[in-house]
Amino acid sequence: MPIRHLAPIALLIGSNVFMTFAWYGHLKFTDRPLWAVILVSWGIAFFEYCLQVPANRIGYGxxxxxxxxxxxxxxxxxxxxxxxxFYLGAQVRWNHLVGFALIVAAAFFIFYE
Structure with missing residues (x-):
């Protein structure tokens, strides 16, 4: 697979790591004021956007x-x-895996030509 196909995927992976921490990382810090976790989440989201926007621009080509x-x-x-x-200590159950598998199956049809 050429680098131009992989670059958007790599950027999207990095972007999603930041996004996930921005959206859900604060759940381990419920003792902190909401305004503080909002500000920290916005700060993290900035880096998510720094990867997401180029990923979409490159990927669109x-x-x-x-x-x-x-x-x-x-x-x-x-x-x-x-x-x-790994971060929140949640368990993945069979129904989660089935749901994710159905989404991946849907992706097959999106890419089918």
Whole structure:
């Protein structure tokens, strides 16, 4: 796979790591004031946007919009599943895996030509 196909995917992975921490990382700090975690989340989200915008701009030249969004959503699910297990200590259940598998199956149809 050429680098121009992989660059948007790598940027989206990095972006999603920042996004997940911005949106859900504060759940371990429920003792902190809400205004403080909002400000920290915004600060983290800045770095997410620094990766997300170039990922979409580069990716749009390689993938059509539906494919680009599908890649984004699958990466989001994979990153979130890892985050929820390793950072939040949540369990992945069979129904979560079935739901994720159905989303991946949907991606097959998005990329089918």
């Amino acid at each position: 390689v993938y059509n919009p539906a494919q680009l969004k599908t890649i984004q959503e699958i990466i989001t699910l994979v990153v979130f599943m890892a985050f929820s297990v």
